[in-house]
Amino acid sequence: MRIATWNVNSITARLPRVVEWLQANGTDVLCLQETKVAQDKFPADALGELGYEVVHHGQGRWNGVAVISRVGIADVERGFPGDPGFPDDETIEARAIGATCGGVRVWSLYVPNGRTPEDPHYAYKLAWFSALTAHLAAQVAAPTPLAVVGDFNVAPTDADVWDPAKFAGATHVTDAERAAFDGVKALGLHDVFPRALKGDHPFTFWDYRDGAFHRGMGMRIDFVLANPALQSAVTDAYVDREARKGKGASDHAPVFADGEVYADVDV
Numbered sequence: 001m002r003i004a005t006w007n008v009n010s011i012t013a014r015l016p017r018v019v020e021w022l023q024a025n026g027t028d029v030l031c032l033q034e035t036k037v038a039q040d041k042f043p044a045d046a047l048g049e050l051g052y053e054v055v056h057h058g059q060g061r062w063n064g065v066a067v068i069s070r071v072g073i074a075d076v077e078r079g080f081p082g083d084p085g086f087p088d089d090e091t092i093e094a095r096a097i098g099a100t101c102g103g104v105r106v107w108s109l110y111v112p113n114g115r116t117p118e119d120p121h122y123a124y125k126l127a128w129f130s131a132l133t134a135h136l137a138a139q140v141a142a143p144t145p146l147a148v149v150g151d152f153n154v155a156p157t158d159a160d161v162w163d164p165a166k167f168a169g170a171t172h173v174t175d176a177e178r179a180a181f182d183g184v185k186a187l188g189l190h191d192v193f194p195r196a197l198k199g200d201h202p203f204t205f206w207d208y209r210d211g212a213f214h215r216g217m218g219m220r221i222d223f224v225l226a227n228p229a230l231q232s233a234v235t236d237a238y239v240d241r242e243a244r245k246g247k248g249a250s251d252h253a254p255v256f257a258d259g260e261v262y263a264d265v266d267v
Contacts, residue, residue, distance in 0.1 A: 001071065001102055001259055002026060005149035005222055006243075007033040007110070007205075007252035011066070014250055015043055021243055021254065022050055028071050029101045030254075031108030033151045035064030042066065059094035065110050065150070071102030082131035086112070086124045096132070104230065105139060109150035114171040122171060125153070129180035133187065140187040145230035148189055151205075151222050151252065154181040156191075160220035162203070172221065189225040192237040192257045202239040205252050213244055224257040233259035 004027045008014040011032065022030065030052075035042060039058040047054055047068055056066040057078040067073060077098040085092045098107045109132070112125040139146055154177045158164040167173045185191065193202070203218025212218065226234060236258040244253040 001028045001104065002256060003029045003031075003104070003106065003147050003149065003224065003259075004254050004256045005031045005033070005108065005151075005224060006254040007151040007222060007250060009034050009250040009252065010036040011043065011064075012037055012041075013248065015046060017243070017248065017250075019046060019050065021240075022047070022052070022068075025240070025256075027256075028069065029104070029106055029147075030068040031106060031149050032066040032068065033064070033108065033110035035066055036061055037064060055097060055099055057094040057097040063094045063110055065094060065097045065108045067097055067099045067101065067106055067108050069099070069101040069106075073099045073101055075100045075105075080132065080135040082134060084124060084127040084131055086121065095128070100144075104145045104147060105142075106146075107136070107148045107150070109148065109152065111151065111153045113153050114177065116171060117169070117174055125171075126176055126180055129177075129184065133180075133183050136184065136189075137187055140189055140227045142227075143229055145233070146189075146227040147230055147257070148184070148225040149223065149255070152181060153221055154178060155219050155221055156181050160203075162217045162219070172219065185225065188227055190228070190231040192224045192226055192231065192234050202241075203253075204239055204255055206244065208251050222252055222255050224255055226257070230259065235260055 037058050038060045042056040044054040051070045052068045053073045054068050055076045058064045083092050095110045114122040114125040155161045155172050161167050203220050204222035206213035206218040240254045
C-alpha cells in the first residue's frame, strides 16, 4: 500500500494536479488538508472516475480535510471528542478526519497554525494538540496499523527549517509546539523519515513569496507518523518535490510512505 498526505491549499484550485498526480503515482490512500470547500462541494465525482472513494470534512473557504482511497473506506470519524474549537468549544473547525482503508486506520490532520505566540490561535493550537493526543492514545496502542498524517504546522527540530535564526520567536518552532508534537509521537508513533530517500530532513513546505522554493527556504511540517504495526512494514518514505514545481502548485509537497504486508493486509 502507498499512503500519502498533501496540503493542497484548495482542492478547487489544485484538482487537475491532484488527478494527474494520482494517475501517475499509484497511491492507494491520499489524505488532503486545506481543501477549502464546503462539505457538499468536494469534487468527489472526478476522483470516483479514477476508482477512488472520498470522505470529506469541509468548512467552506477555510480548513477542510479529506481521505481518498481505492482500498475501501469505513468507520469514518469527523473530528474527535474534546476538540476545543475556536473561538469556543461550540465552533469546531474542520481539521481532522479518520477512516479505515484496507485494514489501516488513517487520520488526516490539519493542525492550527498558531499565527504568533501572542495570538489566541496559539493557545488554541496547543489545546487542540492536547485533545488530539488524548484521542489517539487508544488507537496507537491497538494492533491495527495506524497512520497519523498531515500538516502539523510544527518543525520539530532546527534541522527542519532552512535557517533557525530566521524563525526565532515565531510559531512552528517554539518549545511548547515542539513538546506538543513530541507528545503525539510519545504515544508510540514513529516518524517514517529515517528511511527517506532525500535525506533525514527533507522540507515539505516553501512559502510562495521571495522565490522560497527555488532558494531552498523551506520547512518540514508535513508528516507520516506510524504506530509499531505500520512502522515495521514501511519500506520507503519521501517527499515528492516535483509536485511543488510549476505554475499553480500548492505551497506544500506530497509526502509518501510505502509498505509491505502486515496484519493480513497487503500494504
